Amino acid sequence: MPLLILIAEDDPGIRLAVNDYLELSGYGVITAENGDRALLLIEQYHPHLLISDIKMPGKDGYELVKQIRRQPEFRLLPVIFLTEFGTTKERIRGYEAGCDIYLPKPFEMEELGAVIRNLLERSHTIQSELRFTHGNAQNHQLDLSLAQRGTEADRTMSQEEIIAIADLLSQIELTERERQVLHLLTQGLSNGEIGDRLHLSPRTIEKYVTSLLRKTDTSKRAELIRFALEHHLVQ
Numbered sequence: 325m326p327l328l329i330l331i332a333e334d335d336p337g338i339r340l341a342v343n344d345y346l347e348l349s350g351y352g353v354i355t356a357e358n359g360d361r362a363l364l365l366i367e368q369y370h371p372h373l374l375i376s377d378i379k380m381p382g383k384d385g386y387e388l389v390k391q392i393r394r395q396p397e398f399r400l401l402p403v404i405f406l407t408e409f410g411t412t413k414e415r416i417r418g419y420e421a422g423c424d425i426y427l428p429k430p431f432e433m434e435e436l437g438a439v440i441r442n443l444l445e446r447s448h449t450i451q452s453e454l455r456f457t458h459g460n461a462q463n464h465q466l467d468l469s470l471a472q473r474g475t476e477a478d479r480t481m482s483q484e485e486i487i488a489i490a491d492l493l494s495q496i497e498l499t500e501r502e503r504q505v506l507h508l509l510t511q512g513l514s515n516g517e518i519g520d521r522l523h524l525s526p527r528t529i530e531k532y533v534t535s536l537l538r539k540t541d542t543s544k545r546a547e548l549i550r551f552a553l554e555h556h557l558v559q
Contacts, residue, residue, distance in 0.1 A: 326350055326351050326352040327351055327352065327372040327373070327444060327500070327501065328351070328352040328353070328354065328369060328370075328371040328372050328373075329346055329351050329352070329353055329354075329371055329372065329373045329374075329375060329440070330353075330354050330355070330356065330362060330365055330366060330369070330371040330373070330374050330375070331343060331346075331353060331354070331355045331356070331375045331376075332355075332356045332357075332358070332359060332361075332362035332374065332375070332376040332377060332380065332385070332388065333355070333356075333357070333375070333376070333377045333380075333406070334357050334358055334377060334379075334380045334381060335377070336357075338377075338406070338429075339355050339357070341433075342375065342406075342433075342436070343355055345433045345436070345437070346440075349437055349523055350522065350523035351440075354369060354371065357380075358380045358381050358382045358383065359376075359380050359382055359383030359384055359385065359387060359388035360382045360383045362374070362376065362383075362388055363383065363388060363391060363392070366392060366398065366401075370397070371401075372401075372402070372444060372447070373401070373402045373403075373404070373440060373443060373444060373447070374389075374392070374401060374402070374403045374404070375403075375404045375406060375436075375440075376388060376389065376403065376404070376405060376406070376423075377405075377406055377407055378405055378407040378409055378414075378418065379407065379408070379409070385405060385407065385418075385421075385423075386417065386418070386421045389403055389405075389421045389422045389423055390421050390422060392422070393421075393422040400447060400450060401447075402424050402443035402444065402446070402447050403422060403423045403424050403425075404423065404424065404425045404426075404427055404436070404439060404440070404443070405418045405423045405425070405426045405427065406427050406428075406429060406431065406436075407426075407427075407428060407429060408428065408429045409428070410428035424443055425439050425443065427439065441524070441528075445528060445531070448499060448501065449531075496539050496540060496555070496557065497539075498536070498539065498557065501522070501532060502532055502535060502536055502539075503557075503558070504522060505518055505522070505529060505532040505533065505536065506536055506548075506552055506557060506558055507558050508521060508522075509533070509536075509545065509548065509549055509552075510549050510552060510553065510558050515529040515530055515533070516529075533545070533548075536548055540552070540557075
């Protein structure tokens with residue numbers, strides 16, 4: 325599935341224009357005409373990025389982002405403010421509320437697209453590092469468990485226990501984008517061809533491949549593809 329972006333904007337013209345641009349760029353899009361509706365959609369769909377106007381009826385952009393940041397699951401959600409408020413004071417207020425980028429209106433769609441790609445790549449990197457740290461902790465716990473079993477000289481692990489441990493070792497957490505890249509890798513596509521399919525640069529694809537190699541403890545693409553097929557990481 326494509327990465328999901330939420331647009332919170334009360335101007336229907338801007339909302340539609342940004343929506344069309346993002347869909348043509350390969351993203352999934354949901355829209356809200358005010359902050360209250362946006363908050364409901366965020367909690368329901370957990371988008372990968374939020375684009376929000378500041379001046380909206382009801383809950384404005386400042387309050388929307390403040391409420392989002394109070395929830396642990398959305399503290400790392402990338403947020404872009406699109407607004408006609410362009411003073412230094414307003415920008416500072418936006419950053420204090422919790423936005424990542426402040427893009428004043430009028431803006432160029434190409435610039436918005438570049439900002440989105442940058443934020444999504446950064447978000448992916450942060451989340452991958454968090455998962456890697458969590459995975460190391462789980463593996464450490466498993467190593468301790470196995471070591472403890474090894475000291476029990478009179479005990480032999482059952483077939484069920486061996487299968488359970490093998491299953492645990494084969495459980496590798498991949499992001500949706502990593503799964504997409506891995507699926508296309510198994511089809512024999514190059515970085516450039518995968519980038520064309522996913523609307524990403526070859527350099528970005530290489531970053532995903534590097535992450536996949538690290539997560540699967542493989543050193544080259546052939547090993548990665550074989551590992552993915554043997555452990556059913558791709559359909």
